[in-house]
Amino acid sequence: MDAKVSVGLLGVGVVGSGVMTLIEKHQKKLMHQLGCPVEVKKALVRDPNKKRAIDTGASETVLTLDAADVLDDPEIDVVIEVMGGIEEARRHILSAFAAGKHVVTANKDLVALHGAELHEAAAQNNCDLYYEASVAGGIPILRGITDGFASDHIEQVMGIVNGTTNFILTKMHQEGVSYDDALAQAQELGFAEADPAADVEGLDAARKMAILGRLAFSTYIDLDDIDVTGINGIELADLKYADTLGFTMKLIGFAKFDGKRVEINVQPALISRNHPLADVKNEYNAVYVYGEAVGEAMFYGAGAGSMPTAAAIISDAVTVGKNMHRGVTGSQFIEPRFKKELKSTDEQFGQYYLRLHVRDEAGVFSRISDTFNEQAISFKQILQRPSDQPETAEIVVVTHEASLAIMQQALEHLQDLDTVLAVVSFYKAEGDADT
């Protein structure tokens, strides 16, 4: 047994500073769990003189500008990668494995893109690779899925895994403000970046869903497998109709697995107010898991932030430290059990919400209704309202369950009707409305 667990940090930004702070502050708890101290021996920085978000308390000799000081130091057992980015981080992590070091990372972009390669490199070198912090920050969801559901068949994962978009949608819903105003508020409060594209366009959520999907279904999910729609086209009117109909709008990562084929996408969707995800507000994250045996389970908490992310990283480092002491590192990797097969649109089922802009004339609703009947799609809820433009109306419907392929056909036929001026919105609607 080593006399200590020696850590090398790659990156000392907000999360890295948090890691250093927590390791120092909770040293007694770490010693109690591991039976030895945890020490940050070297930390790679870009600029050693930069003022950091948190005083790391680190002596000058810890910080280094040279990655080799971390990667080539034979005394360093565990490399914690919190520098972000793809290529450099990937190279460093592969070097760490080649040198027999274990790796803990918070880098969802990297794990989503190169997870398979990293896992295989870790296994080849008998090393551990953990990345709890990469999905939903402080929520121990990856452990929950891999260990807690070890004996269950996970049928469905639904995640609110992006805090920025959840904050924006919550503001729109609660304060009745437009998407642009809510985004500006989020930026002011630091919940959205100056360039919010990766968040609002759904890419960040897609990366997390790729990781969740792989662990939940034991198959490699590529980012390209995920259909992604962001919230940047969202209109307040749809949030208001959703509310009237008993739903809340959320950006949801959906992943389903029937034991053979996978369906995985990220999209704004209506969630019934009866569904546990509907109550997840502001910047909070939550992951809802449906297991064949366990039924419904949900994990809720902070999805980001220096301290929650740092705590998740250190919990991974503790797991590595325990594995080191027991001599069982490199044993957590399990080759995926299933070859990935994706569902076609006629194997994907859902209820759908549609908002149509129509001419306000006799018989319009029956023509629309006929179009749905032809596809054997039936309605669950219907609303008709005068539009703010003269001689037109808005029709909002929520359908019963139908395949996506058939819904898409119905949409095409609707657009061919003279009386339908536009299909304004089209969203998935999950759960039974609370009316």
Added chain:
Amino acid sequence: MDAKVSVGLLGVGVVGSGVMTLIEKHQKKLMHQLGCPVEVKKALVRDPNKKRAIDTGASETVLTLDAADVLDDPEIDVVIEVMGGIEEARRHILSAFAAGKHVVTANKDLVALHGAELHEAAAQNNCDLYYEASVAGGIPILRGITDGFASDHIEQVMGIVNGTTNFILTKMHQEGVSYDDALAQAQELGFAEADPAADVEGLDAARKMAILGRLAFSTYIDLDDIDVTGINGIELADLKYADTLGFTMKLIGFAKFDGKRVEINVQPALISRNHPLADVKNEYNAVYVYGEAVGEAMFYGAGAGSMPTAAAIISDAVTVGKNMHRGVTGSQFIEPRFKKELKSTDEQFGQYYLRLHVRDEAGVFSRISDTFNEQAISFKQILQRPSDQPETAEIVVVTHEASLAIMQQALEHLQDLDTVLAVVSFYKAEGDADT
């Protein structure tokens, strides 16, 4: 490495049948994770001819009336105890450890009462002891606390850990029915037993909180340390006032730890509608954890039921199987870090809800208000309503934070006032009301 993991079952009731069913059904997944099959070799039953809830598919040779067939079989690696009760289960588990067998149990009563003894026996014999299923059924909360929060200081745990009482309170709230009617409904639907005492009086919740408290705070909590109030005295009127004030009534297990002293109790309490626990409805369970670094986290799911409980048990058995293969069984036990010290009532702080039955005469409110002022307790919310009895009124207040000791003094002084006919109700109120 063993060619298989061989399991012996103690008890084949609803949960035991679920365990046998799941092991058979998910054999491929188990093999994938463990690299070997899992087999139920012997199962202790009281009556081999009893019709079981689930067809276990077990051949006649598996069932036995003799515990020795499980405990003395050298080929059995893991004993799963789902027989319930205290003394016999305890004896069998201690025998299993003495024979070098690992134990997985769902027995909260036993673990709450004899957890220390069982852990020590396991450690002495290099054996594993896991009991994920003992708290909140299908929710992997014990793993979440021990592994997910490994590097964090857990300050607070609040649990809705009894499905029966949550079902009853949800019915009262949603349908406006009395406690007795809601209990009768719960009994009809199988959510409450014919003798509901252990559930409605809070003892079941207290047992689970003793287990959660130990793991969260790394100190042994005895059942006697827990102040317990059940929901059997609950009046619908208080649920209605709570609703008006922005709260929901829940049976909550509270546990707090300031790094030195513990506060732990089970009581019906008002929870702000803004709090994630307020949305946990019907028979569902949820455990809310506040960590210094992670902040808020909540774990939600089914608290009971044959399949969720069985899935939790098998996830523990998988952990044991992995430990066996790695040769690291018996290493998860960590001696508690803290000697238990309990907070006195002047170290326990909360907001409180009071309902008073008073004479409807001039100056009554100012006399009541003076009584609180003397103790430096201030009000957050006040309601006054005519009572259904002539010349009397009801006054409902929610206080700002105060110590329990001071609140108890104020209550005594209130009862001395001529104008106060009765202090009808007194509950803790958690969080800021959504008004």
